Amino acid sequence: MTSAAIGDVVLEVDNLSTVFELKAGVARPVNGVNFQLRRGEILGVVGESGSGKSVTGLSILGLIDPPGRIESGAIRLNGLDLTKIDESEMRRHRGRSVSMIFQDPMTTLNPVLTIGRQFFDVLRAHRNVGREEAMTIAEGALERVGIPAPRLRLSSYPHELSGGMRQRVCIAIALACGPDVIIADEPTTALDVTIQSQILNLVQTLVRQNDAALVWITHDLSVVAGLCDRVAVMYAGRIVEIGSVKEVLDRPRHPYTIGLINSIPGDAPPGGRLSQIPGGPPSPFRLPPGCAFAPRCAKAATICETNPPSLGGPEYSVRCHFPA
Amino acid sequence: MASCASEMKNTRGMSEQVASFMRIEQVTRRFEMRPGAFESLLHRLGVGAGPQFVTAVDNVSLNIARGSIFGLVGESGCGKSTLGRIAARLLPATSGRVIFDDIPLDDGSLTPAALLRLQMVFQNPMASLNPRQRVMDIITEGAIYHGVIARRQRTDFAVSLLAEVGLSADAAFRLPHQFSGGQRQRIGIARALSVSPDFLICDEPVAALDVSIQAQIINLLLDLSRNRNLTMLFISHDLGVVRHLCDRVAVMYLGQIVEQAPAADLFANPRHPYTKALLEQAPSIKAGRRAYRPIEGEIPSPFAPPKGCRFHPRCPVAVERCGRDAPPQTGDEKHLARCWLLNDGSR
Numbered sequence: 056m057t058s059a060a061i062g063d064v065v066l067e068v069d070n071l072s073t074v075f076e077l078k079a080g081v082a083r084p085v086n087g088v089n090f091q092l093r094r095g096e097i098l099g100v101v102g103e104s105g106s107g108k109s110v111t112g113l114s115i116l117g118l119i120d121p122p123g124r125i126e127s128g129a130i131r132l133n134g135l136d137l138t139k140i141d142e143s144e145m146r147r148h149r150g151r152s153v154s155m156i157f158q159d160p161m162t163t164l165n166p167v168l169t170i171g172r173q174f175f176d177v178l179r180a181h182r183n184v185g186r187e188e189a190m191t192i193a194e195g196a197l198e199r200v201g202i203p204a205p206r207l208r209l210s211s212y213p214h215e216l217s218g219g220m221r222q223r224v225c226i227a228i229a230l231a232c233g234p235d236v237i238i239a240d241e242p243t244t245a246l247d248v249t250i251q252s253q254i255l256n257l258v259q260t261l262v263r264q265n266d267a268a269l270v271w272i273t274h275d276l277s278v279v280a281g282l283c284d285r286v287a288v289m290y291a292g293r294i295v296e297i298g299s300v301k302e303v304l305d306r307p308r309h310p311y312t313i314g315l316i317n318s319i320p321g322d323a324p325p326g327g328r329l330s331q332i333p334g335g336p337p338s339p340f341r342l343p344p345g346c347a348f349a350p351r352c353a354k355a356a357t358i359c360e361t362n363p364p365s366l367g368g369p370e371y372s373v374r375c376h377f378p379a
Numbered sequence: 380m381a382s383c384a385s386e387m388k389n390t391r392g393m394s395e396q397v398a399s400f401m402r403i404e405q406v407t408r409r410f411e412m413r414p415g416a417f418e419s420l421l422h423r424l425g426v427g428a429g430p431q432f433v434t435a436v437d438n439v440s441l442n443i444a445r446g447s448i449f450g451l452v453g454e455s456g457c458g459k460s461t462l463g464r465i466a467a468r469l470l471p472a473t474s475g476r477v478i479f480d481d482i483p484l485d486d487g488s489l490t491p492a493a494l495l496r497l498q499m500v501f502q503n504p505m506a507s508l509n510p511r512q513r514v515m516d517i518i519t520e521g522a523i524y525h526g527v528i529a530r531r532q533r534t535d536f537a538v539s540l541l542a543e544v545g546l547s548a549d550a551a552f553r554l555p556h557q558f559s560g561g562q563r564q565r566i567g568i569a570r571a572l573s574v575s576p577d578f579l580i581c582d583e584p585v586a587a588l589d590v591s592i593q594a595q596i597i598n599l600l601l602d603l604s605r606n607r608n609l610t611m612l613f614i615s616h617d618l619g620v621v622r623h624l625c626d627r628v629a630v631m632y633l634g635q636i637v638e639q640a641p642a643a644d645l646f647a648n649p650r651h652p653y654t655k656a657l658l659e660q661a662p663s664i665k666a667g668r669r670a671y672r673p674i675e676g677e678i679p680s681p682f683a684p685p686k687g688c689r690f691h692p693r694c695p696v697a698v699e700r701c702g703r704d705a706p707p708q709t710g711d712e713k714h715l716a717r718c719w720l721l722n723d724g725s726r
């Protein structure tokens with residue numbers, strides 16, 4: 056829980072840019088992302104829909120398919136640059152050293168195999184287990200993510216589960232192999248708070264026990280407040296603010312972070328219009344020069360047409376010409 | 380702005396008794412799960428199991444007033460999507476019926492045009508979008524086919540629809556897999572709205588959206604409900620959103636409705652112990668790092684639900700009778716709950 060438990064850097068993303076070269080033009084969903092992740096640490100990643108959170112995760116896992124590619128930058132996992140290794144070597148790391156819980160559970164789950172069978176396949180790929188042992192492990196894993204009657208659920212097919220159950224099965228599968236780095240992409244969107252909190256506690260404990268590290272992509276700031284050590288705020292393919300949860304949520308300095316926090320329903324009267332940040336995010340095909348938030352920003356001035364510098368140090372930084 | 384909003388709420392509240400747009404009458408849905416080959420093997424090893432039954436929706440009745448937004452909340456797996464799919468006519472009920480604008484949904488006399496009035500936004504947008512269709516076709520095809528717009532209007536129509544859900548015009552020429560999760564969810568919303576439905580079933584429509592876009596979509600839904608009298612069944616686990624948006628809310632637990640009331644009333648005076656426990660859990664960013672106290676006790680197996688009141692094994696105030704007999708629904712038309720303790724007590 057304390058920062059004393061946080062250890063060495065396990066993942067370092069250095070100036071990562073990922074592009075999709077389509078007929079319509081070149082999309083730049085990830086445009087110079089930097090962050091470090093230490094063992095025992097949970098980093099929350101928040102940001103507007105389409106800001107590049109999932110593409111960042113997929114880039115780390117080496118799962119960007121043509122016409123997409125990593126254009127530049129480095130991704131160092133325990134010092135090894137994943138952008139330099141080939142697919143067969145990457146496959147050995149995927150699942151074991153770094154694993155991803157996908158935003159859409161059906162990316163992970165095979166619709167024609169039962170849950171028990173899918174656990175078995177995953178466990179056997181990374182650990183030497185027999186069928187019976189695998190089923191015992193699977194049952195325990197499903198129980199820990201709050202699925203009632205876990206033993207019976209091993210015989211269910213994905214379509215026989217509710218949306219939230221499918222998400223929890225994916226979490227259980229990803230955790231089962233004990234990877235060093237877990238990238239969880241909106242893994243609890245379909246879950247109510249009670250079950251979400253149970254999973255958050257489980258994940259927190261596992262991360263600390265195994266000395267692993269976790270990237271938790273979410274749009275839910277209350278989850279960030281309750282789970283994470285640090286938080287990165289993404290906008291149009293860049294991290295615009297990063298720091299400890301307390302620092303960023305209590306004293307946000309980037310105008311986008313401030314707008315995000317003001318959009319949370321709760322203080323608005325029921326049935327009234329909610330505060331929304333005016334305008335929309337830029338298309339990844341046509342990023343404005345300089346600060347991508349400038350067209351929507353009340354503080355914007357001519358200087359915002361130049362790329363804002365990153366202010367601060369390794370613990371906290373903000374990219375803005377006029378931070379609050 | 381705010382006072383105007385509450386006036387709107389009042390007029391809608393009054394129309395509640397007058398016109399019920401959708402009536403869900405004693406709907407039950409059972410699923411059977413048959414073991415496959417691998418499971419039969421497991422079964423022999425003593426692990427898996429034989430055929431199992433789940434009563435996902437158990438004798439549910441609801442009235443949804445015209446022009447209202449009806450919220451449906453409850454724990455994961457309690458049957459919300461199943462009920463939504465039955466209301467959208469995508470899944471038959473095992474028993475009971477759904478009456479939409481005075482016509483039973485299973486009635487063969489419903490024309491395709493009539494069915495168009497009923498649209499659904501799915502919980503899993505990827506599975507509900509055709510991966511080989513461009514967004515332009517996804518969101519205009521239905522409208523052209525049913526004569527809502529002429530073919531030559533399609534580009535303008537698509538662009539304005541995309542803008543309404545916060546997507547830029549270049550989205551029209553891309554395929555579903557080329558979008559982010561939240562963008563796909565909004566394509567699903569745009570498709571449902573494209574045919575100008577009267578009734579919209581939304582299954583977790585804002586779950587994958589960040590708060591700012593979520594606010595935009597909620598504002599859009601509020602506008603549609605006021606200006607076009609759109610009626611909605613709104614499934615969500617986000618109590619903040621439900622409280623903000625819905626006129627009336629039903630709380631579901633293990634296939635049954637345990638409480639339903641006008642939203643303001645439900646959030647101010649929850650009656651059922653499950654509702655009370657659910658509301659206590661509501662998160663906030665101000666709460667900071669906190670240990671949520673999950674509702675005590677195991678979530679019961681839907682394959683073998685508890686006897687009596689389904690919540691009794693986890694209920695802090697359960698008495699002996701709760702484990703024996705199922706409580707009836709009590710209260711007045713406006714605020715109904717299913718709990719023995721309310722029965723003997725005040726109301």
Ligand SMILES: Nc1ncnc2c1ncn2[C@@H]1O[C@H](COP(=O)(O)OP(=O)(O)OP(=O)(O)O)[C@@H](O)[C@H]1O
Pocket residue numbers: 075077082084102103104105106107108109110111123158274339556557558559560561562587589
């Ligand atoms: N395969 C692809 N081809 C082209 N563009 C893509 C592709 N995948 C993603 N994009 C675009 O890249 C941008 C970033 O997408 P990404 O999925 O990373 O967003 P996100 O931050 O995860 O958003 P959300 O919160 O909605 O899931 C989006 O504008 C999206 O449309």
Ligand SMILES: Nc1ncnc2c1ncn2[C@@H]1O[C@H](COP(=O)(O)OP(=O)(O)OP(=O)(O)O)[C@@H](O)[C@H]1O
Pocket residue numbers: 214215216217218219220245410411412433434435453454455456457458459460461462502681
């Ligand atoms: N096609 C099916 N076959 C068998 N069981 C099913 C099927 N569809 C749903 N169920 C079961 O019915 C129950 C209710 O599922 P449903 O999807 O309605 O839940 P939900 O309330 O929408 O949950 P969530 O919030 O997680 O989406 C679950 O126990 C589920 O496993």
Ligand SMILES: [Mg+2]
Pocket residue numbers: 108109110158240559560561
């Ligand atoms: Mg995403």
Ligand SMILES: [Mg+2]
Pocket residue numbers: 217218219459460461502582
């Ligand atoms: Mg559901």
